[in-house]
Amino acid sequence: MASDAAEKTGNVPTPSNISPPKCFALMGNPNTGKTTLFNRMCGIRARTANFPGSTVEAHIGVAHHRTIRYDLVDLPGIYGLNLELPESRTCKGYLAGEVDLEQKAEALVVVADATNLHRNLIFISQAIQCGLPAVIALNMIDLARRRELTIDIDRLAELIGCPVARVCARTGEGIEGLLNAMANAVRTDRALPAPTDAQAAARWADQVFTECVSGNGAHPHVEDTWTDRLDQLCTHPVLGMVLFIALMTGMFYVVFALAEWPKDLIGRLFGQLGILIAAIVPDGAVQNLLVGGVINGVAGTVVFVPQICLLFFMISLLEDTGYLARAAFVMDRLLRRFGLPGQAFVPLLSAHACAIPAIMSARLIPNHRDRIATVLIAPFMSCSARLPVYVMLVGLLFSNRLHAGLAFTGCYLLGATAALLTALLFRRSILRGPPRAMVLELPTYKWPSLRTAALAMLDRAWVFLKKAGTVIVAICVVLWWLSEYPSVDRAGQEAALREAASVVAAEDQHLAKVLVQDADLLTAAAENEEVELSEAGMLAVSRHAMAGSFAGRIGRTIEPVMRPLGFDWQISVGVLSSFAAREVFVSTMAVLLVEQNGDDDESVLDRLATTRRDDGSLLFTRATATALLVFFVLGMQCLPTLPVTRRETGHWGWALLQLGYMSCVAYLAAMIAYQGLNILGVN
Numbered sequence: 001m002a003s004d005a006a007e008k009t010g011n012v013p014t015p016s017n018i019s020p021p022k023c024f025a026l027m028g029n030p031n032t033g034k035t036t037l038f039n040r041m042c043g044i045r046a047r048t049a050n051f052p053g054s055t056v057e058a059h060i061g062v063a064h065h066r067t068i069r070y071d072l073v074d075l076p077g078i079y080g081l082n083l084e085l086p087e088s089r090t091c092k093g094y095l096a097g098e099v100d101l102e103q104k105a106e107a108l109v110v111v112a113d114a115t116n117l118h119r120n121l122i123f124i125s126q127a128i129q130c131g132l133p134a135v136i137a138l139n140m141i142d143l144a145r146r147r148e149l150t151i152d153i154d155r156l157a158e159l160i161g162c163p164v165a166r167v168c169a170r171t172g173e174g175i176e177g178l179l180n181a182m183a184n185a186v187r188t189d190r191a192l193p194a195p196t197d198a199q200a201a202a203r204w205a206d207q208v209f210t211e212c213v214s215g216n217g218a219h220p221h222v223e224d225t226w227t228d229r230l231d232q233l234c235t236h237p238v239l240g241m242v243l244f245i246a247l248m249t250g251m252f253y254v255v256f257a258l259a260e261w262p263k264d265l266i267g268r269l270f271g272q273l274g275i276l277i278a279a280i281v282p283d284g285a286v287q288n289l290l291v292g293g294v295i296n297g298v299a300g301t302v303v304f305v306p307q308i309c310l311l312f313f314m315i316s317l318l319e320d321t322g323y324l325a326r327a328a329f330v331m332d333r334l335l336r337r338f339g340l341p342g343q344a345f346v347p348l349l350s351a352h353a354c355a356i357p358a359i360m361s362a363r364l365i366p367n368h369r370d371r372i373a374t375v376l377i378a379p380f381m382s383c384s385a386r387l388p389v390y391v392m393l394v395g396l397l398f399s400n401r402l403h404a405g406l407a408f409t410g411c412y413l414l415g416a417t418a419a420l421l422t423a424l425l426f427r428r429s430i431l432r433g434p435p436r437a438m439v440l441e442l443p444t445y446k447w448p449s450l451r452t453a454a455l456a457m458l459d460r461a462w463v464f465l466k467k468a469g470t471v472i473v474a475i476c477v478v479l480w481w482l483s484e485y486p487s488v489d490r491a492g493q494e495a496a497l498r499e500a501a502s503v504v505a506a507e508d509q510h511l512a513k514v515l516v517q518d519a520d521l522l523t524a525a526a527e528n529e530e531v532e533l534s535e536a537g538m539l540a541v542s543r544h545a546m547a548g549s550f551a552g553r554i555g556r557t558i559e560p561v562m563r564p565l566g567f568d569w570q571i572s573v574g575v576l577s578s579f580a581a582r583e584v585f586v587s588t589m590a591v592l593l594v595e596q597n598g599d600d601d602e603s604v605l606d607r608l609a610t611t612r613r614d615d616g617s618l619l620f621t622r623a624t625a626t627a628l629l630v631f632f633v634l635g636m637q638c639l640p641t642l643p644v645t646r647r648e649t650g651h652w653g654w655a656l657l658q659l660g661y662m663s664c665v666a667y668l669a670a671m672i673a674y675q676g677l678n679i680l681g682v683n
Contacts, residue, residue, distance in 0.1 A: 023104065024073070025073045025107075025132075026108075027075050027091065027110050028111035029078070029123050030443075031077070032077070032139055034139075036139075036320070036452045038072060039169075040175060040451070041070075041175060043061075059074040061074070065179035065183075070182065078091055078123075080123065085366055086368055092130075095130045106132065107134060107135070108127060109134075109135055110123070110124050113140050113444075114138045114144035114151060115147060121204070124136060125195070125201055128161070135185045136156070136162055138156075140444075142170070142171065155211055156208065161187075161190035162188050170449045192204065230445065235326050240330040241331075244327045244331070247327075255310045262306040263306055266305075270295055289477070305461055311350055311357055312357065313453050315361065316448070321447070322443040323445075325443055327345070328342035328343045328346070339424055343365045344365060344373075347362040347365075347374055348374065351381035351383060352383060357460065358378045359378050369433050372431060372654060376654065377422045377423050379662060380415045382411055382633065385638070390411055393632070396609055396620050422665075481550075483550075485550060490525075493544070500515050501515035514534050517534075518534055518536075546573065554573075554576060555570070555572040559572050565627045565631065565670045566623055568613045575637070578632075585632070626677060627671070631667070631670040634662065636666070642656075
């Protein structure tokens with residue numbers, strides 16, 4: 001029985017004159033539990049690294065056994081070393097010493113699924129012929145025991161010429177035996193089938209399996225009726241889709257629901273930190289930079305971490321259960337019509353939370369062209385950062401809740417439609433290539449590993465903070481500087497107040513009088529004397545400062561380009577600032593157009609609805625608000641996404657194409673919406 005001598009290892013003696021290897025590469029087919037085993041052995045002593053010049057990723061960690069330190073490299077799961085796939089080519093080059101990854105592999109740990117040993121034997125025969133010492137880790141031994149499979153590991157070790165160890169990566173069973181076996185890793189001297197001879201490899205696997213495996217269900221092609229019955233539901237064209245939608249809806253509900261309180265907590269902590277910095281650092285440019293630039297920039301980055309952690313945690317759990325492969329199979333039927341594989345659906349769905357983790361998760365797609373197409377279209381999906389903009393603009397357009405709800409839904413549908421049509425365009429033009437069928441193994445169902453999911457969550461959160469967070473901070477600091485400088489002197493503030501008073505005098509004499517009084521206070525005060533202005537005066541000075549800043553000058557410079565969309569310089573400044581983060585648009589509009597102490601949503605919307613341009617016309621007409629909404633649905637207002645795109649595609653050209661293409665689509669669609677509504681007389 002597989003339960004007998006759980007720690008027993010099938011050993012092939014190591015020559016005494018050869019020192020044990022210290023750097024092992026973990027290899028195996030997908031769904032063999034290889035990464036779970038790596039996490040069990042290394043824990044938090046691991047980091048992520050990319051192979052030079054590629055997006056293929058490996059994990060590097062350290063495991064200790066008594067006085068021996070083992071460096072482990074977790075290579076991506078592959079079905080064969082000779083396949084024309086980036087992962088296969090990179091792994092083969094790494095094992096041959098042609099690709100550098102900080103450490104050179106001295107030996108192999110080939111991870112195999114004890115419940116699916118027949119298929120894994122074909123890969124084992126390829127891997128152990130690479131010329132490196134090897135040891136076989138027979139994983140999921142608990143499932144094999146439950147199915148009453150008996151595996152003779154001594155006979156298996158004899159036939160393949162390498163030590164074999166039973167392990168259960170999920171529970172940690174057999175890890176000690178595996179570490180002992182690693183000290184005895186040897187190069188095989190058995191006559192094995194050529195790696196390129198598939199038929200000979202299949203015959204060899206049949207023979208080894210027959211000699212080593214016995215018990216109930218030991219036939220290499222036995223069917224698991226329980227799994228088959230469950231697959232009939234999970235992969236059904238209709239029921240499978242309903243199940244998938246239900247699970248994904250529940251997952252995203254949990255992401256948004258559970259992330260709210262840590263997001264609020266993070267916001268409060270950074271708010272208190274800003275107050276503390278303001279109390280310690282004297283008033284001036286340094287305080288404004290630290291509070292308005294650095295603190296707010298870091299807060300804007302970290303606030304997304306709870307969503308990202310929850311998202312990757314639950315995706316890891318779903319993947320570990322074996323369900324995610326079934327979901328990709330179901331969605332493959334729909335997405336193939338637009339040139340995308342079924343694996344693209346999870347990244348596209350996760351993009352509704354944030355495009356950055358969605359782009360990162362696209363690395364699960366094996367085909368290079370499919371992966372790039374998915375990365376390029378992911379930002380079209382309406383992310384959570386767009387919600388404040390949607391709420392503001394839909395509120396300006398519709399007072400009826402039903403109409404507002406339909407418009408909100410339409411935003412999501414418009415983004416998804418644009419994404420699919422773009423994928424179809426790219427796959428028939430710049431990413432043209434023969435369609436590759438989705439080769440997908442349906443793994444066995446099993447309980448997920450919370451430990452593995454937690455480590456994957458922490459790893460992805462750290463990558464997000466390190467790669468994207470620093471860029472967000474830099475952009476926020478730059479935008480702070482653009483909006484703060486050049487500063488307006490006392491004479492400029494006085495002139496701004498008197499100009500504002502003359503503009504509003506015809507409509508509101510009381511307000512004009514207040515503004516003139518503020519101007520008189522500035523005239524009478526000494527140069528360095530603090531003057532307490534009215535709320536209206538502070539707003540007028542703030543708008544004048546923004547208009548005269550570099551950001552305001554840029555807004556007036558690009559206003560002629562944005563005018564066909566119905567945008568004046570004020571909206572142009574908001575659109576420009578939103579490239580740091582989409583939700584920045586709302587706060588920019590509030591600074592420009594609403595009283596600084598206004599915090600009531602209705603009063604904000606009322607003020608925005610009645611705000612006028614420099615020529616006296618309404619700023620937000622129905623045509624302008626509609627065009628702006630379309631622009632934000634389709635536009636690429638998230639520059640921190642670009643370095644992530646470059647990282648995942650391996651080239652800045654794809655990131656710049658993404659920015660240029662989405663900006664052009666958003667511009668043209670918004671112009672058509674604005675001009676079309678004007679022609680129809682909708683204002």
